[in-house]
Amino acid sequence: xxxxxxxxxxxxxxxxxxxxxxxxxxxxxxxxxxxxxxxxxxxxxxxxxxxxxxxxxxxxxxxxxxxxxxxxxxxxxxxxxxxxxxxxxxxxxxxxxxxxxxxxxxxxxxxxxxxxxxxxxxxxxxxxxxxxxxxxxxxxxxxxxxxxxxxxxxxxxxxxxxxxxxxxxxxxxxxxxxxxxxxxxxxxxxxxxxxxxxxxxxxxxxxxxxxxxxxxxxxxxxxxxxxxxxxxxxxxxxxxxxxxxxxxxxxxxxxxxxxxxxxxxxxxxxxxxxxxxxxxxxxxxxxxxxxxxxxxxxxxxxxxxxxxxxxxxxxxxxxxxxxxxxxxxxxxxxxxxxxxxxxxxxxxxxxxxxxxxxxxxxxxxxxxxxxxxxxxxxxxxxxxxxxxxxxxxxxxxxxxxxxxxxxxxxxxxxxxxxxxxxxxxxxxxxxxxxxxxxxxxxxxxxxxxxxxxxxxxxxxxxxxxxxxxxxxxxxxxxxxxxxxxxxxxxxxxxxxxxxxxxxxxxxxxxxxxxxxxxx
Amino acid sequence: xxxxxxxxxxxxxxxxxxxxxxxxxxxxxxxxxxxxxxxxxxxxxxxxxxxxxxxxxxxxxxxxxxxxxxxxxxxxxxxxxxxxxxxxxxxxxxxxxxxxxxxxxxxxxxxxxxxxxxxxxxxxxxxxxxxxxxxxxxxxxxxxxxxxxxxxxxxxxxxxxxxxxxxxxxxxxxxxxxxxxxxxxxxxxxxxxxxxxxxxxxxxxxxxxxxxxxxxxxxxxxxxxxxxxxxxxxxxxxxxxxxxxxxxxxxxxxxxxxxxxxxxxxxxxxxxxxxxxxxxxxxxxxxxxxxxxxxxxxxxxxxxxxxxxxxxxxxxxxxxxxxxxxxxxxxxxxxxxxxxxxxxxxxxxxxxxxxxxxxxxxxxxxxxxxxxxxxxxxxxxxxxxxxxxxxxxxxxxxxxxxxxxxxxxxxxxxxxxxxxxxxxxxxxxxxxxxxx
Numbered sequence: 007x008x009x010x011x012x013x014x015x016x017x018x019x020x021x022x023x024x025x026x027x028x029x030x031x032x033x034x035x036x037x038x039x040x041x042x043x044x045x046x047x048x049x050x051x052x053x054x055x056x057x058x059x060x061x062x063x064x065x066x067x068x069x070x071x072x073x074x075x076x077x078x079x080x081x082x083x084x085x086x087x088x089x090x091x092x093x094x095x096x097x098x099x100x101x102x103x104x105x106x107x108x109x110x111x112x113x114x115x116x117x118x119x120x121x122x123x124x125x126x127x128x129x130x131x132x133x134x135x136x137x138x139x140x141x142x143x144x145x146x147x148x149x150x151x152x153x154x155x156x157x158x159x160x161x162x163x164x165x166x167x168x169x170x171x172x173x174x175x176x177x178x179x180x181x182x183x184x185x186x187x188x189x190x191x192x193x194x195x196x197x198x199x200x201x202x203x204x205x206x207x208x209x210x211x212x213x214x215x216x217x218x219x220x221x222x223x224x225x226x227x228x229x230x231x232x233x234x235x236x237x238x239x240x241x242x243x244x245x246x247x248x249x250x251x252x253x254x255x256x257x258x259x260x261x262x263x264x265x266x267x268x269x270x271x272x273x274x275x276x277x278x279x280x281x282x283x284x285x286x287x288x289x290x291x292x293x294x295x296x297x298x299x300x301x302x303x304x305x306x307x308x309x310x311x312x313x314x315x316x317x318x319x320x321x322x323x324x325x326x327x328x329x330x331x332x333x334x335x336x337x338x339x340x341x342x343x344x345x346x347x348x349x350x351x352x353x354x355x356x357x358x359x360x361x362x363x364x365x366x367x368x369x370x371x372x373x374x375x376x377x378x379x380x381x382x383x384x385x386x387x388x389x390x391x392x393x394x395x396x397x398x399x400x401x402x403x404x405x406x407x408x409x410x411x412x413x414x415x416x417x418x419x420x421x422x423x424x425x426x427x428x429x430x431x432x433x434x435x436x437x438x439x440x441x442x443x444x445x446x447x448x449x450x451x452x453x454x455x456x457x458x459x460x461x462x463x464x465x466x467x468x469x470x471x472x473x474x475x476x477x478x479x480x481x482x483x484x485x486x487x488x489x490x491x492x493x494x495x496x497x498x499x500x501x502x503x504x505x506x507x508x509x510x511x512x513x514x515x516x517x518x519x520x521x522x523x524x525x
Numbered sequence: 526x527x528x529x530x531x532x533x534x535x536x537x538x539x540x541x542x543x544x545x546x547x548x549x550x551x552x553x554x555x556x557x558x559x560x561x562x563x564x565x566x567x568x569x570x571x572x573x574x575x576x577x578x579x580x581x582x583x584x585x586x587x588x589x590x591x592x593x594x595x596x597x598x599x600x601x602x603x604x605x606x607x608x609x610x611x612x613x614x615x616x617x618x619x620x621x622x623x624x625x626x627x628x629x630x631x632x633x634x635x636x637x638x639x640x641x642x643x644x645x646x647x648x649x650x651x652x653x654x655x656x657x658x659x660x661x662x663x664x665x666x667x668x669x670x671x672x673x674x675x676x677x678x679x680x681x682x683x684x685x686x687x688x689x690x691x692x693x694x695x696x697x698x699x700x701x702x703x704x705x706x707x708x709x710x711x712x713x714x715x716x717x718x719x720x721x722x723x724x725x726x727x728x729x730x731x732x733x734x735x736x737x738x739x740x741x742x743x744x745x746x747x748x749x750x751x752x753x754x755x756x757x758x759x760x761x762x763x764x765x766x767x768x769x770x771x772x773x774x775x776x777x778x779x780x781x782x783x784x785x786x787x788x789x790x791x792x793x794x795x796x797x798x799x800x801x802x803x804x805x806x807x808x809x810x811x812x813x814x815x816x817x818x819x820x821x822x823x824x825x826x827x828x829x830x831x832x833x834x835x836x837x838x839x840x841x842x843x844x845x846x847x848x849x850x851x852x853x854x855x856x857x858x859x860x861x862x863x864x865x866x867x868x869x870x871x872x873x874x875x876x877x878x879x880x881x882x883x884x885x886x887x888x889x890x891x892x893x894x895x896x897x898x899x900x901x902x903x904x905x906x907x908x909x910x911x912x913x914x915x916x917x918x919x920x921x922x923x924x925x926x927x928x929x930x931x932x933x934x935x936x937x938x939x940x941x942x943x944x945x946x947x948x949x950x951x952x953x954x955x956x957x958x959x960x961x
Contacts, residue, residue, distance in 0.1 A: 332834075333835035335835075349829050350829045350830055350833040352827075353827045354827070356823070356826065364834040367819055368820075376816050377816070378814050380814065
């Protein structure tokens with residue numbers, strides 16, 4: 007199937023989200039649509055999938071102009087979409103999710119023919135190498151497998167063109183590899199794939215052709231052979247971008263954060279952090295690397311006081327804070343940038359100003375004797391917005407209306423606006439665009455240079471290697487070793503898979519099955 | 526084999542205007558429009574105030590239809606519509622007009638009574654009696670409604686207003702007849718006791734939710750029954766039971782424990798109204814400007830973020846239910862110490878449940894609760910007058926109240942009826958909060 011989008015324009019009020027966008031996807035092609043958050047990629051895909059109606063322009067399939075009033079019609083024309091946030095019923099089985107909406111029935115009596123559903127799905131799974139247990143409950147599956155269920159759902163509806171919206175943002179490196187294999191298998195069987203992303207490496211690794219969007223327009227089209235990361239990044243951002251973090255050598259001071267024999271369990275009581283020892287000195291960045299689901303999340307939560315410690319201790323500048331409340335740790339000088347910024351870091355319907363004081367709203371100068379000083383909160387917000395270059399229409403705007411990058415800047419601005427001794431940042435740039443990543447990295451290095459002890463927890467190898475003055479690798483709840491940033495990617499990769507000189511990996515797959523809640 | 530896909534509707538996937546860091550083609554702001562054009566546009570966009578007013582209007586229209594189809598006189602007239610068409614319409618009009626003017630005269634004022642008072646200089650008490658009765662009915666609704674509203678806006682669905690109201694009234698009653706002091710000391714103690722009594726009943730679901738995760742909806746509903754029958758028991762037991770009585774009726778509060786009348790002894794409106802207004806003003810300040818109110822709001826919207834920011838979610842959960850219960854307890858105090866002076870079984874009637882409705886109608890805001898209470902109280906007092914004057918059953922007002930709530934809860938319906946644009950601020954979100 008060949009898809010053409012011709013001069014698609016979509017306006018929201020005065021904002022032109024898509025401005026005469028042309029896009030062509032050939033049969034059997036993996037076509038990457040690259041752009042920063044807010045460039046208009048998602049709008050374009052929603053137009054294509056019938057969720058939005060273009061103000062002008064045309065969609066053509068195999069040369070024929072088509073109009074989609076709703077997603078159902080797009081599906082009938084062979085278009086399938088895998089949304090960034092999965093549209094699955096958590097308590098249903100994989101098979102039930104896949105057949106949802108066109109269930110095979112026995113003798114048209116309205117009885118669900120489970121056997122036929124299972125058979126069909128097993129057949130599809132085998133055909134494309136998408137291994138899924140049809141009887142598994144979806145919410146118990148790892149995120150990567152849930153995504154396979156989504157892809158199978160589209161294929162079961164005879165999709166010839168698959169739209170994958172930011173499919174890798176929730177996956178581990180291994181799951182990403184597996185997804186790429188699936189994409190190639192689909193390509194072999196004649197499917198076209200529209201791959202939406204803002205990650206440059208992935209585009210270069212998997213796409214046949216690349217279209218770059220910026221501010222609602224197509225700014226260029228190229229192939230991986232003709233371009234490289236730097237060229238793509240400057241096309242996306244509209245200026246040249248530094249992909250390397252510029253930082254001087256660290257000047258480590260005394261130990262500020264001292265973790266000794268820390269053991270932490272997860273919600274089911276399984277040991278996720280296993281006798282971890284770690285020191286972070288003032289003025290250095292320690293990067294904690296590891297495949298997601300190896301205990302980093304629980305480790306960060308234990309540091310912030312959000313998760314009970316089984317044994318061991320956490321010492322902050324000589325003060326034992328192991329049993330201190332989150333409040334107590336904040337007062338002791340701990341700053342926490344949580345992994346899930348929208349869930350744990352911000353209150354979406356509240357204003358930017360309120361979010362900027364979320365953990366200091368009740369102390370002077372923001373409050374006196376239980377009464378908030380709203381004028382002070384506002385002037386604080388004005389300063390932070392300027393200082394951290396937060397793009398918002400006003401201090402009173404809901405923080406939920408900001409882009410992901412600006413939301414993260416709000417959290418950083420808040421955490422660094424008080425005297426801080428330790429900064430723990432989990433996945434600080436996940437889901438951010440190139441420009442924001444650059445900015446967040448710069449502020450983290452700046453904090454380090456101001457003498458803050460920084461601990462970065464990241465699943466992005468590039469980030470770990472670029473930011474860390476020392477790199478600790480976590481595998482199945484243990485620190486496999488602490489190495490210098492000059493270490494090779496291969497060596498780090500092996501450590502992340504649990505291989506050390508002395509001990510071979512024991513069932514590394516088990517560590518990956520962190521469950522859907524782990525991301 | 527393909528049918529409408531389950532993947533329809535992905536609000537999360539749509540990039541809303543202005544979400545980009547540098548939105549394409551402009552600054553992302555709608556074009557500036559001035560003065561009256563903007564005013565007209567605002568008006569046509571169905572904001573909550575317009576929806577609420579239209580909902581009340583529509584409910585009254587439907588109520589009028591119900592009056593017509595249940596009136597034998599009207600049906601009779603329509604039976605003879607062929608021979609006397611004018612009479613059918615006239616009868617219909619008179620029936621509805623009589624009913625609604627009786628409701629108005631019973632709840633606000635009667636023009637004839639006011640005219641009489643002005644011309645003769647006497648009968649002012651009778652002229653002010655309807656509005657006084659409305660204010661008397663509204664007072665406990667304001668207090669209990671605000672209590673429930675504070676819970677709602679914090680994500681706590683307190684359905685236990687009935688029990689907390691009885692708890693507050695019982696405590697006030699006990700202090701009322703056990704303590705002997707001058708009114709300057711006695712009355713404040715009675716008021717405080719009401720708040721404390723309600724807070725104690727609120728503490729139980731609060732501590733259970735915080736410590737065990739028990740859902741407050743279940744616990745508060747069940748607690749209503751427990752308190753209700755605790756009352757029945759206490760009313761037949763010393764020291765509560767009235768001496769010489771075998772019925773379940775309590776002792777009577779002495780004068781020093783009663784809220785003083787505001788407009789002379791002939792009108793029942795009393796200082797409870799002042800307590801209610803002070804509480805509403807206090808609640809407004811509390812939610813907007815106090816640090817604890819900010820904590821309540823944050824935890825109501827996103828407890829995870831609150832916890833990460835160092836807030837003690839468990840403590841706040843208990844505090845919210847205690848504060849909510851305290852305000853509802855004051856409602857019990859206000860009706861006991863303001864008008865009733867003793868308790869019998871089933872005390873409080875429907876106030877506890879009407880409080881929930883008033884909180885929803887008032888969008889959990891103090892001013893909204895104030896206006897919602899007045900509306901509900903006016904319909905109750907007016908409905909009684911309507912029943913007395915026209916014979917139309919008081920239940921009709923209940924139906925109208927239900928219709929108002931029904932339509933306020935489904936703004937899409939009101940917008941459809943009046944072809945209004947969606948302003949994007951949904952009431953249903955507000956109402957469904959707390960059930961998560």
